[in-house]
Amino acid sequence: MLLNVNGEPTETDATTLADFLAKHGFEGAVVATAVNGAFVAKTARDNTQLAAGDQLEILAPMQGG
Amino acid sequence: MRQFYGTELANGFMLGTALYPSPAILEQAFRQSGASVATVSLRRESGQAREGQDFWGIIRELGVHVLPNTAGCHTVKEAVTTAHMAREVFGTKWIKLEVIGDQDTLQPDVFALVEAARILAEDGFEVFPYTTDDLVVADKLLHAGCEVLMPWGAPIGSGLGLNNIYALRSMRAHFPDVPLVVDAGLGLPSQAAAAMELGYDAVLLNTAVAKAGDPVGMACAFAKAVEAGTLAATADPMEPRDMAAPSTPLIGKAFLS
Numbered sequence: 469m470l471l472n473v474n475g476e477p478t479e480t481d482a483t484t485l486a487d488f489l490a491k492h493g494f495e496g497a498v499v500a501t502a503v504n505g506a507f508v509a510k511t512a513r514d515n516t517q518l519a520a521g522d523q524l525e526i527l528a529p530m531q532g533g
Numbered sequence: 534m535r536q537f538y539g540t541e542l543a544n545g546f547m548l549g550t551a552l553y554p555s556p557a558i559l560e561q562a563f564r565q566s567g568a569s570v571a572t573v574s575l576r577r578e579s580g581q582a583r584e585g586q587d588f589w590g591i592i593r594e595l596g597v598h599v600l601p602n603t604a605g606c607h608t609v610k611e612a613v614t615t616a617h618m619a620r621e622v623f624g625t626k627w628i629k630l631e632v633i634g635d636q637d638t639l640q641p642d643v644f645a646l647v648e649a650a651r652i653l654a655e656d657g658f659e660v661f662p663y664t665t666d667d668l669v670v671a672d673k674l675l676h677a678g679c680e681v682l683m684p685w686g687a688p689i690g691s692g693l694g695l696n697n698i699y700a701l702r703s704m705r706a707h708f709p710d711v712p713l714v715v716d717a718g719l720g721l722p723s724q725a726a727a728a729m730e731l732g733y734d735a736v737l738l739n740t741a742v743a744k745a746g747d748p749v750g751m752a753c754a755f756a757k758a759v760e761a762g763t764l765a766a767t768a769d770p771m772e773p774r775d776m777a778a779p780s781t782p783l784i785g786k787a788f789l790s
Binding site: 474475492493494497498499500501502505506507509510525526527528529530531532533 | 549553576584585601602604614619738739
């Protein structure tokens with residue numbers, strides 16, 4: 469199915485948020501996630517089902533002032 | 534020194550982590566200046582590049598307090614969601630709350646700021662609100678649950694210094710027990726010293742160091758200025774006066790005319 473991940477169209481066969489992170493290079497990474505604008509805690513990723521068209525935001529530490 | 538949500542900082546120097554020429558220079562600027570707090574942010578991560586992971590490794594090694602921000606947020610919802618994401622990633626309840634209201638000046642939208650602060654404080658966050666020097670807004674932020682205030686000195690990245698010393702002095706006088714931080718707009722160490730001399734507890738800056746020709750040297754200069762200003766405030770500065778007052782005693786002066 470096709471998702472929108474960090475603003476980019478992304479094809480995946482992942483069914484959950486945790487599954488998506490594991491399959492797309494985020495294994496072990498320190499990231500925070502949101503689906504369709506709502507924060508999804510790390511502990512909830514296993515149970516967060518993905519659907520076609522979902523908007524994922526995957527954020528990591530970055531420089532800031 | 535007043536405490537920040539129960540934390541006593543080694544000094545009042547809070548330094549941003551953006552805009553440095555290289556990660557190595559960023560690291561040196563912190564290590565040599567001794568800044569006690571590093572502000573950080575969250576941005577989109579690529580599963581291939583994983584740039585954020587390297588950056589986070591550098592910051593963790595510094596051993597400083599980490600203050601995540603909500604930079605770039607323009608609405609309450611954006612800021613609150615970003616704060617939740619930051620709390621999980623950085624493992625801290627501290628949040629530098631920014632809700633921008635004007636694109637030219639990056640002035641905070643103080644109405645949205647107060648609302649977001651209330652939501653976050655009720656949710657257990659320890660909010661450091663980036664605000665203006667308006668006393669009424671400051672009071673509302675305190676009632677919303679903030680225990681720290683961070684008025685701007687001047688617009689972010691402008692380097693203009695303390696645009697309204699009267700307002701900053703008034704804020705210090707109105708809220709004698711609240712930790713106050715001048716956040717944004719500082720361009721020179723002398724301005725940081727002036728903020729500390731007013732009795733502020735800390736200064737927060739980024740561009741003035743990161744964009745200096747020698748960021749490490751400038752970070753050290755700011756550190757010394759913060760220390761000097763802190764010592765001066767503690768030493769109870771004299772009151773200025775309009776007319777001269779001789780410092781050399783007149784008693785015993787020779788009669789030579």
